Amino acid sequence: MLVGVRFFSAELRARMSDVRLAAVGARGLRGNFPNRNRNDLTIFSIAGEWRLAKALGSATVGSNHWRRIVAAWTAPPKAFAFLRSIAMPICLISLGSNEGDRQANLDAATARLAGHAGIRLVARSSWRETAAVGGTAGQNDFLNGAVKVETSLPPQEVLTCLQQIEGELGRRRAERWGPRTIDLDLLLYDDLVLSTPELTLPHPRMAWRRFVLEPAAEVAGSMLHPTIGWSVARLLAHLNESMPYVAVTGPIAAGKTRLAERLAGAISAELILEQPDWPRLDAFYADPAGHAWTTELEFLDERTRLLAETAETKGPELFFRKQRAPKPQSPEKRVLTPFSWAVSDFWFDQSAAFARAWLPAERLGAFLQRYERLRETIVQPRLIVLLDAPANELTRRIYGRGRECERRLTAAQLERIRQAVIDQAARPDVGPVLRGGDDQDAVFVEVLAAVRGME
Numbered sequence: 001m002l003v004g005v006r007f008f009s010a011e012l013r014a015r016m017s018d019v020r021l022a023a024v025g026a027r028g029l030r031g032n033f034p035n036r037n038r039n040d041l042t043i044f045s046i047a048g049e050w051r052l053a054k055a056l057g058s059a060t061v062g063s064n065h066w067r068r069i070v071a072a073w074t075a076p077p078k079a080f081a082f083l084r085s086i087a088m089p090i091c092l093i094s095l096g097s098n099e100g101d102r103q104a105n106l107d108a109a110t111a112r113l114a115g116h117a118g119i120r121l122v123a124r125s126s127w128r129e130t131a132a133v134g135g136t137a138g139q140n141d142f143l144n145g146a147v148k149v150e151t152s153l154p155p156q157e158v159l160t161c162l163q164q165i166e167g168e169l170g171r172r173r174a175e176r177w178g179p180r181t182i183d184l185d186l187l188l189y190d191d192l193v194l195s196t197p198e199l200t201l202p203h204p205r206m207a208w209r210r211f212v213l214e215p216a217a218e219v220a221g222s223m224l225h226p227t228i229g230w231s232v233a234r235l236l237a238h239l240n241e242s243m244p245y246v247a248v249t250g251p252i253a254a255g256k257t258r259l260a261e262r263l264a265g266a267i268s269a270e271l272i273l274e275q276p277d278w279p280r281l282d283a284f285y286a287d288p289a290g291h292a293w294t295t296e297l298e299f300l301d302e303r304t305r306l307l308a309e310t311a312e313t314k315g316p317e318l319f320f321r322k323q324r325a326p327k328p329q330s331p332e333k334r335v336l337t338p339f340s341w342a343v344s345d346f347w348f349d350q351s352a353a354f355a356r357a358w359l360p361a362e363r364l365g366a367f368l369q370r371y372e373r374l375r376e377t378i379v380q381p382r383l384i385v386l387l388d389a390p391a392n393e394l395t396r397r398i399y400g401r402g403r404e405c406e407r408r409l410t411a412a413q414l415e416r417i418r419q420a421v422i423d424q425a426a427r428p429d430v431g432p433v434l435r436g437g438d439d440q441d442a443v444f445v446e447v448l449a450a451v452r453g454m455e
Contacts, residue, residue, distance in 0.1 A: 088120075088150040088151065088152060089150070089151055089189055089190040089192075090122070090148065090149070090150060090188075090190055090220075090223065091148070091149050091150075091151050091158060091186060091187075091188065091189050091190075092146060092147075092148055092186075092187040092188040092216055092219075092220045092223055092232070093113070093146065093147050093148075093149065093162065093184060093185065093186055093187060094144065094145070094146050094183075094184070094185045094187055094203075094206070094212050094215070094216065095109055095110070095144065095145045095146065095147065095182070095183070095184055096142045096143065096144045096145075096180070096182070096183040096211070097142065097143050097180065097181055097182050097183065098132060098139055098140040098141060098142040098143070098179055098180065099140065099179050099180060099181045100170070100181050102127075102142070102143035103127060103143060105143075105169055105181050105182045106127055106143060106145055106182070108169055108182075109165050109166075109169060109182050109184060110124055110147060112165045112168070113147060113149060113161075113165065116161060118151055118152040118153040118157070118161075119149050119150070119151045119152075119153065119158075119161070120149060120150040120151070121147060121148075121149055122147075122148040122149055122150055122219075123147065123148040123219040123220070124145065124146075124147045124148075124219065125145045125146045125147070125215035125216070125218040125219045126145065126215070126218065127143050127144065127145045127215075128143070128144050128145065128211065128214060128215055129141050129142070129143055129144075130142050130144055130210070130211040132179075133209070133211065133449055133452045133453045134445075134448075134449035134452065134453075136179070139179050140179065142211065144211045144212070144214075144215055145215045146187075146212070146215035146216040146218070146219055146220070147219065148219040148220045148223075155186070155189045155192060155194060155199060155201060156196075156198065156199060158186055158189065159186055159198065159199050162184040162185075162186060163184075165182070165184060166182050166183070166184055169181055169182040170182070171183070185203055185206075185212075186199070186201065186203065187202060187203040187206045187212065187216065188201065188202050188203070188206075188220075188223055188225070188226075189201050191224060191226040192226070193226050193227060202225055202226060202227060205449075205450070205453070206225075206235075207225060207228060207235050207432040208239075208383055208432050208434065208450045208453055208454050209450075209453040209454075210236075210239055210453060210454060210455070211453065213232060213235050213236040213239065214236060216232050216236075217232050217233045217235075217236045220232055221233035221236075228430075228431065228432060228433075229428055229429070230431070235432070238382070238431060238432070239382070239454050242379075242380065242381070242382040242431075243342075243379050243381075243382065244340055244341045244342065244382055244454075245341070245342045245343075245344070245379060245381045245382055246260075246263065246269075246341065246342070246343045246344075246381055246382065246383045246384075246385060246447070246451065247343075247344050247346065247347035247348070247381040247383075247384050247385070248260045248263075248343065248344065248345050248346070248347070248385045248387065249346065249347035249349075249350045249384060249385065249386055249387070249421060249425070250386055250387030250388060250389075250421060251387075251388070251389075251394060251414060251417045251418040251421055252394060252398070252406065252409065252414060252417060253389075253394045253395075253397040253398045253401070253406070253414075254387035254388060254389055254394065255387055255389075255397075255440050256345040256346065256387060257273060257274075257345040258440065259345075259385065259387065259440065259443065259444060259447070260272075260273065260343045260344060260345035261273075261345075262444055263343050263444065263447055263448065263451070264341075264343040266444075266448055267341050267343075267448070267451055268340075268341075269340075269341035269342055269343045270341070270342040270343070271342075271343055271344075272306050272307070272342060272343065272344035272345070272346075273344070273345050274299075274302065274303070274306070274345060274346050275302075277298070278403070278405065280295060280298070281295070281405050281406075282404070282405035284405075285405045285406065285408040285409060286405075286408060288358060288413075289360075292358040292359050292360075292363075293359060293363050293367070295358075296351065296354060296355045296358060296359060296367060297367070297370070299351055299354070300351045300367075300370065300371060300374065303346055303348050303351060303378075304348075304374050304377070304378060306344070307344075307348065307378050307379070308377075341451065344381075347381070347384055348374075348375060348378050349375070349424055349425075349430070350421055350424065351371055352368060352371050352424055353417075353420040353421040353423065353424035354417060354420065354421075355367045355368065355371070356420045356423075356424075357413075357416045357417045357420040380431065381431075382431075382432075382454060383432055383433075383434060383447075383450060383451070383454065384425060384430065384431065384432065384433045384434070385433075385434045385436060385443075385447050386421070386422070386425045386433050386434065386435045386436065387436050387438075387443065388418065388422065388435065388436065388437060388438070389437070389438035390438070391411045391414045391415040391418060392411065393438055394414050394418070395409075395411055395414060434446060434447060434450055
């Protein structure tokens with residue numbers, strides 16, 4: 001139970017700055033609320049425990065906290081308002097239906113959510129008609145929307161509630177991304193980041209689904225995506241204003257070129273491929289310390305040149321950042337025309353990652369200055385696809401593709417490069433990143449659905 005800040009270390013007290021109950025704890029609960037009964041004080045302290053756990057980065061908060069709150073609650077109006085302000089998480093939920101009476105299905109799901117004892121409906125979006133993305137061809141169009149709610153339930157119980165409503169409304173899980181009477185997804189639960197076999201928060205695909213972001217921005221535009229660091233409104237603006245460009249990145253032998261070629265063929269996209277100087281790479285891998293500076297600068301300049309040449313071929317409206325992006329079409333008119341997308345087998349920012357993996361500290365600063373200057377002239381992708389595989393799998397692929405120079409790479413070097421690229425993709429203000437594993441067919445299906453969802 002949270003009694004007072006004086007019992008915690010200075011570091012812990014500093015980290016409690018985001019806990020709204022910290023001011024209460026600083027003077028002791030009973031000192032602040034001498035006229036409150038014991039049940040009220042129990043509620044305040046439990047709510048403080050929950051906010052404290054969130055501020056400290058705890059992955060989950062036990063449902064016992066909420067049961068204790070409900071059990072202790074005596075519902076005085078002022079205490080209720082106080083509890084809501086400090087302890088009721090905000091959830092963002094998406095809704096969709098493409099079977100039966102779609103609007104009736106969405107209305108019924110919303111009514112059931114609003115009628116749940118542990119959920120309070122805050123806002124509901126308008127319903128939007130969109131084409132089905134992924135799954136079986138020829139599906140009916142979806143009717144989609146979003147709701148913003150407050151809840152006294154922990155995340156897993158919110159998920160259980162959503163699944164129960166889906167079952168009551170006739171949802172049958174026959175195939176992935178298949179037709180459904182109702183689909184309810186928990187997108188955000190406050191700023192919680194969670195990964196369990198049953199539930200991932202934030203929702204792993206929300207950042208590149210227009211049919212999710214448009215209604216979500218209507219009701220919760222200011223909510224933050226806790227891993228990307230952008231608001232829901234900014235994520236939607238990114239889809240509307242960014243150029244239709246997918247950058248595929250990853251460590252050496254992750255399968256970047258193969259995926260880029262496959263994706264470009266599937267969506268009739270312009271393909272931008274690196275053409276490595278293999279003799280120079282042979283010298284580099286033989287003596288990294290002696291050739292790293294020159295090699296990384298050449299890669300940086302080559303990536304800049306490739307994107308600039310593509311801009312000249314395709315016109316400035318696609319690749320020059322300072323040009324105004326074309327106004328997005330309505331869902332009814334949004335069609336894929338030849339070469340309306342571009343796909344590259346590299347990401348410009350991976351230059352910084354490889355430089356951190358190879359360059360000594362005394363040369364890294366100068367390289368990053370040049371990288372940052374060039375980055376200002378290069379359009380940023382609408383979607384970054386980060387491929388990944390364990391170092392031993394990367395080694396197996398390197399030996400399988402027969403490039404003698406790459407066989408000099410050690411497992412430790414491959415792991416250092418791998419981690420540097422992962423870290424680069426996690427840096428602030430990068431934007432949406434689709435992370436794929438070593439199942440290349442599964443990754444292709446995910447990326448293709450993501451591109452369709454961003455149109």
